[in-house]
Amino acid sequence: MASVRSHESIELMTYSEVVEVSGYVGNFKVKIRKKPRYVDEDKCTGCGVCQEKCPFKADNEFDVGLGSRKAIFTPFPQAVPNIPVIDPDSCAYFLRNKCRACEKFCEAGAIDFEQTEKLVEVDVGSIIITTGFDSFDPSPIVQYGYGIYDNVYTGLQFERMSNASGPTGGKLQLRDGSQPKSVAILHCVGSRDTNYHEYCSRVCCMYSLKFSHIIREKIPDAEIYQFYIDLRCFGKGYEEFYNRLQEEGVNFIRGRAGEVTNVAETPEEKGKLIVLCEDTLIGRQRRIPVDMVVLSNALEPRADAGETAKLFSLSRTADGFFMERHPKLDPVATMTDGIFIAGCCQGPKDIPDTVAQASAAAARVLSMISKGEVEIEAATSIVDEELCSGCKTCLELCPYNAISFDEEKKLASINEALCKGCGTCAAACPSGAIVSKHFTTEQILSQVEGVLI
Amino acid sequence: MKYYTYFPGCSSSDGGAKAYGSSALAVAKALDVELVELEDWNCCGSTPYTSVDELASLCTSARNLALAEKRGLDLVTPCSSCYVILSRTNSHLKEYPELRVKVGKALAAGDLEYHGTVRVRHLLDILVNDIGLDEIASRVKRDLSGLKVAPYYGCQVVRPGPSFDHPESPQSLDRLIESLGAEATPFPLKARCCGGSLIIPEEDVALGLVNKLLDSAVGGGAECIITVCPLCQTNLDVYQGRVNKKFKTHYKIPVLFFTQLVGLAMGMGIKELGIEKCIVSAEKILAGYIER
Numbered sequence: 113m114a115s116v117r118s119h120e121s122i123e124l125m126t127y128s129e130v131v132e133v134s135g136y137v138g139n140f141k142v143k144i145r146k147k148p149r150y151v152d153e154d155k156c157t158g159c160g161v162c163q164e165k166c167p168f169k170a171d172n173e174f175d176v177g178l179g180s181r182k183a184i185f186t187p188f189p190q191a192v193p194n195i196p197v198i199d200p201d202s203c204a205y206f207l208r209n210k211c212r213a214c215e216k217f218c219e220a221g222a223i224d225f226e227q228t229e230k231l232v233e234v235d236v237g238s239i240i241i242t243t244g245f246d247s248f249d250p251s252p253i254v255q256y257g258y259g260i261y262d263n264v265y266t267g268l269q270f271e272r273m274s275n276a277s278g279p280t281g282g283k284l285q286l287r288d289g290s291q292p293k294s295v296a297i298l299h300c301v302g303s304r305d306t307n308y309h310e311y312c313s314r315v316c317c318m319y320s321l322k323f324s325h326i327i328r329e330k331i332p333d334a335e336i337y338q339f340y341i342d343l344r345c346f347g348k349g350y351e352e353f354y355n356r357l358q359e360e361g362v363n364f365i366r367g368r369a370g371e372v373t374n375v376a377e378t379p380e381e382k383g384k385l386i387v388l389c390e391d392t393l394i395g396r397q398r399r400i401p402v403d404m405v406v407l408s409n410a411l412e413p414r415a416d417a418g419e420t421a422k423l424f425s426l427s428r429t430a431d432g433f434f435m436e437r438h439p440k441l442d443p444v445a446t447m448t449d450g451i452f453i454a455g456c457c458q459g460p461k462d463i464p465d466t467v468a469q470a471s472a473a474a475a476r477v478l479s480m481i482s483k484g485e486v487e488i489e490a491a492t493s494i495v496d497e498e499l500c501s502g503c504k505t506c507l508e509l510c511p512y513n514a515i516s517f518d519e520e521k522k523l524a525s526i527n528e529a530l531c532k533g534c535g536t537c538a539a540a541c542p543s544g545a546i547v548s549k550h551f552t553t554e555q556i557l558s559q560v561e562g563v564l565i
Numbered sequence: 566m567k568y569y570t571y572f573p574g575c576s577s578s579d580g581g582a583k584a585y586g587s588s589a590l591a592v593a594k595a596l597d598v599e600l601v602e603l604e605d606w607n608c609c610g611s612t613p614y615t616s617v618d619e620l621a622s623l624c625t626s627a628r629n630l631a632l633a634e635k636r637g638l639d640l641v642t643p644c645s646s647c648y649v650i651l652s653r654t655n656s657h658l659k660e661y662p663e664l665r666v667k668v669g670k671a672l673a674a675g676d677l678e679y680h681g682t683v684r685v686r687h688l689l690d691i692l693v694n695d696i697g698l699d700e701i702a703s704r705v706k707r708d709l710s711g712l713k714v715a716p717y718y719g720c721q722v723v724r725p726g727p728s729f730d731h732p733e734s735p736q737s738l739d740r741l742i743e744s745l746g747a748e749a750t751p752f753p754l755k756a757r758c759c760g761g762s763l764i765i766p767e768e769d770v771a772l773g774l775v776n777k778l779l780d781s782a783v784g785g786g787a788e789c790i791i792t793v794c795p796l797c798q799t800n801l802d803v804y805q806g807r808v809n810k811k812f813k814t815h816y817k818i819p820v821l822f823f824t825q826l827v828g829l830a831m832g833m834g835i836k837e838l839g840i841e842k843c844i845v846s847a848e849k850i851l852a853g854y855i856e857r
Contacts (some may be wrong), residue, residue, distance in 0.1 A: 254733045375754060375780075
């Protein structure tokens with residue numbers, strides 16, 4: 113990311129949001145809202161004094177509720193750019209008109225409380241969408257006790273906990289600060305479940321295995337249990353990693369956990385979380401007491417994927433992810449020319465797959481740029497201006513937003529770069545003014561005649 | 566005034582849970598709800614019967630629905646078992662056309678027919694969702710603040726399939742207790758099985774389940790338990806002594822019907838609500854509140 117930022121041909125706009133997209137391949141106009149950071153990006157040196165001096169704290173979103181951050185903060189140490197942002201919801205100056213400690217201590221004089229949001233318009237030839245995913249919130253699955261029992265964590269929380277720069281400095285610990293002696297990792301939480309998401313989230317098996325390895329490394333004598341339906345170790349080197357963990361003494365229990373409870377039945381279970389499951393390999397119900405439970409929760413579409421889809425005229429599959437042009441032959445492009453997708457916004461995938469798809473998307477854009485021209489459909493529709501009555505029926509129907517209305521001439525006109533020749537407008541036009549090139553009424557009728565005779 | 570067809574079921578009308586039926590009717594009356602007993606009703610089809618002869622059980626059950634359909638109102642029952650069986654008959658008849666034909670024939674023999682339009686409701690659903698907690702709270706006359714109550718839903722009222730509350734973590738009874746001014750205690754096993762009719766053929770299994778429930782309720786700090794099902798009440802109340810003997814425990818926690826607690830909050834008396842019929846006496850715990 114740092115090299116992206118320093119690249120002379122790349123302009124990185126963080127803390128910004130696309131608000132409007134118009135135009136077509138090679139000629140997009142994109143309106144971007146730059147949110148106020150209240151820190152002057154040109155003056156800030158990233159020294160971090162403001163974050164040290166700021167007296168106000170809030171939950172750190174990046175640590176998923178496990179740690180805190182200041183009111184002026186960078187989400188994590190490696191964040192790009194290394195320029196903090198002030199959160200007006202937790203900053204005393206915005207809330208009570210007091211403090212301004214950051215301003216006093218900033219040697220570069222970069223703090224600017226007067227900043228307002230800016231609208232920027234840029235011309236671009238193509239767009240790659242990589243909006244990623246949201247982590248499934250497991251609290252609706254009450255039987256797993258997330259949000260009810262203290263020591264039930266999501267995968268992302270565990271990930272933060274095990275991170276050396278995370279809220280516990282990489283120490284695996286329970287809420288009371290003690291070290292867990294046994295950990296249960298529950299697979300497919302919210303995935304492969306008709307009540308939540310039917311699809312497989314693809315990454316959970318491997319990150320669950322990675323968690324086991326981390327636990328084994330940090331707490332060598334810990335008992336680790338994996339509750340799985342199937343282990344889908346499909347990638348290069350993945351199966352070998354699974355085998356290695358079996359040798360490391362991780363307990364693999366084939367059976368989706370039914371419940372996590374704190375209701376003990378025996379003295380050994382007292383004070384522990386008990387995972388109830390059917391072990392389908394031995395054909396018995398089991399109760400397994402552990403100190404910590406990690407839920408390998410699903411990947412799901414971003415909460416605002418619907419709005420993003422509307423903004424860029426994308427389609428979504430039934431599971432809510434953005435739809436590619438073709439699931440096998442064109443998994444990078446979308447139905448709109450010049451707009452590409454990569455990563456988990458298209459569907460759950462792991463890092464190597466994401467990198468491959470992102471590289472493909474970048475290559476597609478580069479090939480368009482180096483060619484300097486785009487190929488368009490031969491069979492587009494055209495408007496016969498003599499016949500068009502200006503009724504605007506076609507405008508609403510076009511799935512590619514290719515038809516515009518000339519208010520002066522009161523006529524519809526079709527943008528050939530956008531038209532895909534689907535024929536919807538031609539079929540709907542009440543005055544017969546729109547014809548699909550190579551599929552005119554006469555051509556179709558003669559074909560029919562040919563077939564009949 | 567709200568009107569419903571009322572299906573008391575065997576326990577609440579003339580069986581061990583007579584007090585449930587009478588308190589339900591008394592509370593309904595006080596809340597301006599008219600429960601008109603279904604004329605000529607019969608057994609709901611009952612859980613044990615289902616496992617012996619499902620078709621006969623469905624026919625028995627469907628007869629009640631056919632009778633209720635004539636009145637065109639929701640069919641309300643206070644018994645979780647009746648609620649589940651009648652609801653299941655409804656959904657089975659909708660889902661399986663071949664059953665519809667067979668059951669239809671049986672009904673026709675009694676000059677009846679059923680078109681599947683009756684909505685089966687549990688009394689708890691009516692109180693919480695039709696009458697509303699605010700309305701109930703506004704009718705509270707007796708101060709129950711401080712009374713710690715474990716809300717016991719049992720397994721049937723929220724299962725199977727979509728019901729009026731969450732199957733794993735139901736809340737309606739908790740909210741009802743709070744609207745009455747009492748305190749709902751944490752009760753992790755609130756939607757677990759009480760052993761049901763297993764108390765007869767497999768007493769050991771059922772006693773084990775009852776023991777867990779009592780342990781969980783008492784562990785949560787409850788002074789009494791309220792139930793929404795006659796069978797749950799029987800198992801938890803009547804068999805408490807046997808649990809104590811078998812597991813060497815000392816439970817002495819009264820088990821009331823939820824309607825009794827609602828009635829109590831609305832100012833009704835112990836006798837009127839049949840609370841004195843409980844095996845584990847509730848009078849001692851409630852005495853302080855009655856005098857308030």
